[in-house]
Amino acid sequence: MREFRRAENSLDGGEPLLRRHVEDLVAMLAELRTPEGGRVELAMTTNGTLLASKAKALKSAGLDRVTVSLDALEDARFAHLSDSKVSVKRVLQGIEVAHAEGLSPVKVNMVVRKGLNDDQIVPMARYFRETPHILRFIEYMDVGNTNGWNLNEVMTGAEICAAIHPHFPLEPLASNYRGEVAGRYQYVDGSGEVGVITSVSQPFCGDCTRMRLSPEGRLFLCLFGSKGYDLRDLLRSGATDDELAGFVSRTWRQRGDRYSEVRGEQTVERHKVEMSHIGG
Numbered sequence: 001m002r003e004f005r006r007a008e009n010s011l012d013g014g015e016p017l018l019r020r021h022v023e024d025l026v027a028m029l030a031e032l033r034t035p036e037g038g039r040v041e042l043a044m045t046t047n048g049t050l051l052a053s054k055a056k057a058l059k060s061a062g063l064d065r066v067t068v069s070l071d072a073l074e075d076a077r078f079a080h081l082s083d084s085k086v087s088v089k090r091v092l093q094g095i096e097v098a099h100a101e102g103l104s105p106v107k108v109n110m111v112v113r114k115g116l117n118d119d120q121i122v123p124m125a126r127y128f129r130e131t132p133h134i135l136r137f138i139e140y141m142d143v144g145n146t147n148g149w150n151l152n153e154v155m156t157g158a159e160i161c162a163a164i165h166p167h168f169p170l171e172p173l174a175s176n177y178r179g180e181v182a183g184r185y186q187y188v189d190g191s192g193e194v195g196v197i198t199s200v201s202q203p204f205c206g207d208c209t210r211m212r213l214s215p216e217g218r219l220f221l222c223l224f225g226s227k228g229y230d231l232r233d234l235l236r237s238g239a240t241d242d243e244l245a246g247f248v249s250r251t252w253r254q255r256g257d258r259y260s261e262v263r264g265e266q267t268v269e270r271h272k273v274e275m276s277h278i279g280g
Contacts, residue, residue, distance in 0.1 A: 008041040010067075017050040023061040030062025043067065045109070049086045051094030055101040059226075066098050067107040072120045073127060081117060099132060106133045107195075108208075114142045114155040121163045127193045129168060136182050136195035142263070143223055143274070157183065157198035170194070179209035203260030211252060219248070222257035226271050 009029055009249060016022055017101030032040040038227040041064050070091055072078040078088050088176055099106050108122055110117075121137065128135040137160045142149035173184035173193065181204065189239075198204075205222075212220045217232025229251050 007041060010043040010045060011046045012027060013047075015047055015049075016044055017046050017054050022062075023054070023057040026058055026061040026063050032250075033226035041065075045069065046094075047082065047084075048094040049084070049102050052090070052097040055094070055103055059103055061169045063103060065105065065107070065171070066094055066103045067109055068098075069111075070124075071110050072096075072117050074120070075122050077117060077120065081113075083140045095133060104132060107131055108135045109138055110135065112155045112160060113136045113139055113153045115153060118155050118163070121160060125168055125194065126192075128132050129187060131192065134193050136197060138197040140201040141223075151200075153207050154200050157196040158200040158201065158251075160196055161185065167199055179207045198236075199260045199265070203258070203263070205258035205261045211248075219251060221252065221255045222259055224259035225257060 006039070011022075011029075011030070019025070026042060026044075029042055042062055043065050044063055045067040046069070051066065051068065055066075068091065070078070070088070071081045075088050078091075079085060090222055095106050095108065097102070106125045108124075108128060110116055110120070112121060124135060137157070138219055139157060139160075140149065140154050164170060168191070169188040171188050172184040175184060178207065179243070180235060181199075182197045183202075184193060184217070186193045186197055208222075210223075212223070213231065214220060214228055217235065218228025219231050231244070231247070239247070240264065251274050
Protein backbone atom coordinates (compact mmCIF):
# COMPACT_ATOMS: atom_id res chain seq x y z
CA MET A 1 0.00 0.00 0.00
CA ARG A 2 1.32 3.44 -0.87
CA GLU A 3 2.60 5.58 1.96
CA PHE A 4 0.37 8.55 2.75
CA ARG A 5 2.33 11.56 3.86
CA ARG A 6 -0.60 13.92 4.40
CA ALA A 7 -4.14 13.73 5.72
CA GLU A 8 -6.25 15.99 3.54
CA ASN A 9 -9.86 16.34 2.47
CA SER A 10 -10.80 18.60 -0.40
CA LEU A 11 -14.27 19.85 -1.30
CA ASP A 12 -14.50 20.17 -5.06
CA GLY A 13 -17.23 20.62 -7.60
CA GLY A 14 -19.23 21.46 -9.54
CA GLU A 15 -19.07 24.59 -7.47
CA PRO A 16 -19.10 23.88 -3.73
CA LEU A 17 -19.94 27.45 -2.72
CA LEU A 18 -23.35 27.09 -4.36
CA ARG A 19 -24.29 24.66 -1.59
CA ARG A 20 -26.37 26.45 1.02
CA HIS A 21 -24.63 26.65 4.40
CA VAL A 22 -21.53 24.94 3.04
CA GLU A 23 -19.67 26.28 6.07
CA ASP A 24 -21.72 23.90 8.23
CA LEU A 25 -20.39 20.96 6.23
CA VAL A 26 -16.87 22.36 6.63
CA ALA A 27 -17.36 22.57 10.40
CA MET A 28 -18.45 18.92 10.53
CA LEU A 29 -15.43 17.82 8.51
CA ALA A 30 -13.13 19.93 10.70
CA GLU A 31 -13.91 17.57 13.57
CA LEU A 32 -12.27 14.65 11.75
CA ARG A 33 -9.04 13.27 13.20
CA THR A 34 -6.41 10.87 11.88
CA PRO A 35 -5.83 7.54 13.68
CA GLU A 36 -2.96 9.31 15.46
CA GLY A 37 -5.29 12.07 16.65
CA GLY A 38 -4.05 14.80 14.32
CA ARG A 39 -6.14 17.28 12.36
CA VAL A 40 -7.14 16.61 8.79
CA GLU A 41 -6.25 19.45 6.44
CA LEU A 42 -9.36 20.84 4.73
CA ALA A 43 -9.18 22.46 1.31
CA MET A 44 -11.69 23.59 -1.28
CA THR A 45 -11.56 24.14 -5.03
CA THR A 46 -13.85 26.91 -6.27
CA ASN A 47 -14.41 29.15 -9.27
CA GLY A 48 -14.07 32.07 -6.86
CA THR A 49 -17.24 33.92 -7.77
CA LEU A 50 -18.69 33.71 -4.25
CA LEU A 51 -15.40 33.47 -2.40
CA ALA A 52 -15.17 37.08 -1.22
CA SER A 53 -18.48 36.80 0.62
CA LYS A 54 -17.83 33.30 1.99
CA ALA A 55 -14.14 33.36 2.96
CA LYS A 56 -14.55 34.58 6.53
CA ALA A 57 -17.24 32.03 7.38
CA LEU A 58 -15.26 29.22 5.75
CA LYS A 59 -12.14 30.05 7.74
CA SER A 60 -14.10 30.28 10.98
CA ALA A 61 -15.64 26.86 10.24
CA GLY A 62 -12.22 25.27 9.90
CA LEU A 63 -11.25 25.44 6.22
CA ASP A 64 -7.47 25.68 5.80
CA ARG A 65 -6.98 26.83 2.22
CA VAL A 66 -8.61 27.27 -1.19
CA THR A 67 -7.74 26.62 -4.80
CA VAL A 68 -9.31 28.95 -7.36
CA SER A 69 -9.85 28.09 -11.02
CA LEU A 70 -8.91 30.94 -13.37
CA ASP A 71 -8.08 30.24 -17.02
CA ALA A 72 -7.53 33.80 -18.31
CA LEU A 73 -7.14 37.40 -17.19
CA GLU A 74 -9.06 38.92 -20.10
CA ASP A 75 -12.76 39.25 -19.32
CA ALA A 76 -13.95 38.17 -22.78
CA ARG A 77 -11.66 35.14 -22.86
CA PHE A 78 -12.55 34.21 -19.30
CA ALA A 79 -16.27 34.50 -20.05
CA HIS A 80 -15.90 32.21 -23.07
CA LEU A 81 -13.87 29.57 -21.23
CA SER A 82 -15.99 29.61 -18.07
CA ASP A 83 -19.33 30.04 -19.85
CA SER A 84 -20.31 32.72 -17.35
CA LYS A 85 -20.79 36.47 -17.11
CA VAL A 86 -18.70 36.82 -13.97
CA SER A 87 -15.81 39.28 -14.26
CA VAL A 88 -12.18 38.39 -13.68
CA LYS A 89 -12.06 41.25 -11.17
CA ARG A 90 -14.60 39.45 -8.99
CA VAL A 91 -12.52 36.27 -8.97
CA LEU A 92 -9.32 38.19 -8.19
CA GLN A 93 -11.10 39.95 -5.34
CA GLY A 94 -12.12 36.57 -3.96
CA ILE A 95 -8.49 35.44 -4.04
CA GLU A 96 -7.33 38.48 -2.09
CA VAL A 97 -10.10 38.20 0.50
CA ALA A 98 -9.35 34.49 0.97
CA HIS A 99 -5.69 35.27 1.58
CA ALA A 100 -6.55 38.06 4.01
CA GLU A 101 -8.77 35.65 5.97
CA GLY A 102 -5.94 33.12 6.23
CA LEU A 103 -7.06 30.59 3.60
CA SER A 104 -3.56 30.42 2.29
CA PRO A 105 -1.51 29.79 0.38
CA VAL A 106 -4.18 30.33 -2.24
CA LYS A 107 -3.51 28.14 -5.27
CA VAL A 108 -4.69 29.40 -8.66
CA ASN A 109 -5.32 26.72 -11.31
CA MET A 110 -5.11 27.55 -15.01
CA VAL A 111 -6.01 24.81 -17.51
CA VAL A 112 -4.02 25.57 -20.66
CA ARG A 113 -5.54 24.84 -24.07
CA LYS A 114 -3.35 25.43 -27.09
CA GLY A 115 -4.92 27.98 -29.42
CA LEU A 116 -7.53 29.04 -26.86
CA ASN A 117 -5.70 30.54 -23.89
CA ASP A 118 -2.01 29.68 -24.20
CA ASP A 119 -1.31 33.37 -24.86
CA GLN A 120 -2.47 33.98 -21.27
CA ILE A 121 0.38 31.97 -19.73
CA VAL A 122 2.86 34.84 -19.49
CA PRO A 123 0.26 37.44 -18.38
CA MET A 124 -0.89 35.06 -15.63
CA ALA A 125 2.71 34.46 -14.55
CA ARG A 126 3.36 38.20 -14.56
CA TYR A 127 0.24 38.96 -12.50
CA PHE A 128 0.85 36.37 -9.78
CA ARG A 129 4.62 36.86 -9.44
CA GLU A 130 5.58 38.68 -6.26
CA THR A 131 2.34 37.59 -4.61
CA PRO A 132 1.89 34.97 -1.88
CA HIS A 133 -0.32 32.91 -4.20
CA ILE A 134 0.83 29.80 -6.11
CA LEU A 135 -0.10 29.71 -9.78
CA ARG A 136 -0.45 26.19 -11.22
CA PHE A 137 -0.66 25.38 -14.92
CA ILE A 138 -2.58 22.22 -15.85
CA GLU A 139 -2.31 20.31 -19.10
CA TYR A 140 -5.70 20.04 -20.80
CA MET A 141 -6.99 16.58 -19.83
CA ASP A 142 -9.56 14.17 -21.26
CA VAL A 143 -11.61 13.99 -18.07
CA GLY A 144 -15.21 12.89 -18.46
CA ASN A 145 -16.95 12.56 -21.81
CA THR A 146 -18.28 16.06 -22.50
CA ASN A 147 -15.32 18.44 -22.71
CA GLY A 148 -14.53 17.75 -26.38
CA TRP A 149 -10.95 16.83 -25.57
CA ASN A 150 -8.49 16.96 -28.43
CA LEU A 151 -4.82 15.99 -28.02
CA ASN A 152 -3.89 18.79 -30.43
CA GLU A 153 -5.08 21.29 -27.82
CA VAL A 154 -2.68 19.97 -25.19
CA MET A 155 0.23 22.26 -24.35
CA THR A 156 2.71 20.18 -22.39
CA GLY A 157 4.26 21.20 -19.10
CA ALA A 158 7.63 21.51 -20.83
CA GLU A 159 6.12 23.87 -23.41
CA ILE A 160 4.46 25.92 -20.66
CA CYS A 161 7.75 26.34 -18.80
CA ALA A 162 9.50 27.19 -22.07
CA ALA A 163 6.95 29.97 -22.69
CA ILE A 164 7.57 31.50 -19.25
CA HIS A 165 11.34 31.08 -19.00
CA PRO A 166 12.46 33.85 -21.45
CA HIS A 167 10.40 36.39 -19.51
CA PHE A 168 10.82 35.05 -15.97
CA PRO A 169 13.56 32.40 -15.70
CA LEU A 170 12.55 29.30 -13.73
CA GLU A 171 14.41 26.60 -11.85
CA PRO A 172 12.96 23.32 -10.48
CA LEU A 173 12.13 22.73 -6.84
CA ALA A 174 11.88 19.46 -4.92
CA SER A 175 8.38 18.19 -4.17
CA ASN A 176 6.92 18.87 -0.74
CA TYR A 177 5.73 15.27 -0.29
CA ARG A 178 5.31 12.03 -2.20
CA GLY A 179 2.20 12.10 -4.36
CA GLU A 180 2.22 15.86 -4.91
CA VAL A 181 0.48 16.30 -8.24
CA ALA A 182 2.26 19.46 -9.40
CA GLY A 183 5.88 19.74 -10.41
CA ARG A 184 7.29 22.76 -8.59
CA TYR A 185 9.35 25.61 -10.05
CA GLN A 186 10.55 28.87 -8.57
CA TYR A 187 11.50 32.09 -10.29
CA VAL A 188 15.27 32.47 -10.28
CA ASP A 189 14.94 35.99 -8.89
CA GLY A 190 13.02 34.66 -5.87
CA SER A 191 9.73 36.32 -6.79
CA GLY A 192 7.50 33.31 -6.31
CA GLU A 193 6.62 29.76 -7.26
CA VAL A 194 4.56 28.06 -9.96
CA GLY A 195 3.36 24.50 -10.36
CA VAL A 196 2.85 22.42 -13.50
CA ILE A 197 0.49 19.42 -13.57
CA THR A 198 1.46 17.05 -16.39
CA SER A 199 -0.95 14.13 -16.28
CA VAL A 200 -0.95 13.91 -20.10
CA SER A 201 2.75 14.26 -20.98
CA GLN A 202 4.23 12.85 -17.75
CA PRO A 203 1.63 10.70 -15.92
CA PHE A 204 2.12 10.07 -12.22
CA CYS A 205 -0.36 7.24 -11.58
CA GLY A 206 2.19 5.26 -9.57
CA ASP A 207 2.46 7.96 -6.91
CA CYS A 208 -1.22 8.91 -6.81
CA THR A 209 -2.69 9.01 -3.30
CA ARG A 210 -6.12 10.46 -4.07
CA MET A 211 -9.57 8.94 -3.98
CA ARG A 212 -12.80 10.83 -4.48
CA LEU A 213 -16.26 10.51 -2.93
CA SER A 214 -19.20 11.30 -5.22
CA PRO A 215 -22.40 13.01 -3.99
CA GLU A 216 -24.28 9.68 -3.86
CA GLY A 217 -21.58 8.05 -1.75
CA ARG A 218 -19.41 6.16 -4.23
CA LEU A 219 -15.62 6.04 -4.00
CA PHE A 220 -13.71 6.67 -7.22
CA LEU A 221 -10.04 5.74 -7.25
CA CYS A 222 -9.08 7.76 -10.31
CA LEU A 223 -10.03 11.09 -11.86
CA PHE A 224 -10.58 9.13 -15.08
CA GLY A 225 -12.46 6.29 -13.36
CA SER A 226 -15.52 4.64 -14.81
CA LYS A 227 -16.49 2.65 -11.71
CA GLY A 228 -17.32 3.76 -8.17
CA TYR A 229 -17.43 1.67 -5.00
CA ASP A 230 -20.55 1.97 -2.87
CA LEU A 231 -19.82 3.43 0.56
CA ARG A 232 -23.30 4.77 1.27
CA ASP A 233 -24.98 1.37 1.66
CA LEU A 234 -22.25 0.32 4.08
CA LEU A 235 -22.83 3.46 6.15
CA ARG A 236 -26.60 2.97 6.17
CA SER A 237 -26.22 -0.65 7.24
CA GLY A 238 -24.66 0.50 10.51
CA ALA A 239 -21.05 -0.46 9.78
CA THR A 240 -18.56 0.43 12.51
CA ASP A 241 -15.69 2.85 11.98
CA ASP A 242 -13.29 -0.09 11.80
CA GLU A 243 -15.43 -1.81 9.16
CA LEU A 244 -15.57 1.39 7.11
CA ALA A 245 -11.81 1.87 7.41
CA GLY A 246 -11.25 -1.72 6.36
CA PHE A 247 -13.47 -1.32 3.30
CA VAL A 248 -11.67 1.83 2.20
CA SER A 249 -8.24 0.27 2.81
CA ARG A 250 -9.07 -2.94 0.91
CA THR A 251 -10.56 -0.96 -1.97
CA TRP A 252 -7.47 1.19 -2.30
CA ARG A 253 -5.04 -1.74 -2.05
CA GLN A 254 -6.80 -3.41 -4.97
CA ARG A 255 -6.52 -0.26 -7.08
CA GLY A 256 -5.30 -0.89 -10.61
CA ASP A 257 -6.25 2.43 -12.21
CA ARG A 258 -3.55 3.93 -14.41
CA TYR A 259 -5.51 5.56 -17.20
CA SER A 260 -2.99 8.33 -17.86
CA GLU A 261 -0.16 5.82 -18.24
CA VAL A 262 -2.01 3.77 -20.84
CA ARG A 263 -3.84 6.62 -22.56
CA GLY A 264 -4.26 5.88 -26.26
CA GLU A 265 -6.72 4.86 -28.89
CA GLN A 266 -7.95 1.96 -26.78
CA THR A 267 -8.73 4.15 -23.78
CA VAL A 268 -9.45 7.67 -24.94
CA GLU A 269 -13.03 6.77 -25.95
CA ARG A 270 -13.70 4.92 -22.69
CA HIS A 271 -16.63 6.14 -20.61
CA LYS A 272 -15.33 8.20 -17.69
CA VAL A 273 -16.98 9.89 -14.74
CA GLU A 274 -17.48 13.64 -15.20
CA MET A 275 -15.31 16.02 -13.19
CA SER A 276 -18.42 18.00 -12.28
CA HIS A 277 -19.60 14.86 -10.48
CA ILE A 278 -16.49 13.98 -8.46
CA GLY A 279 -14.37 17.14 -8.51
CA GLY A 280 -10.81 17.67 -9.66
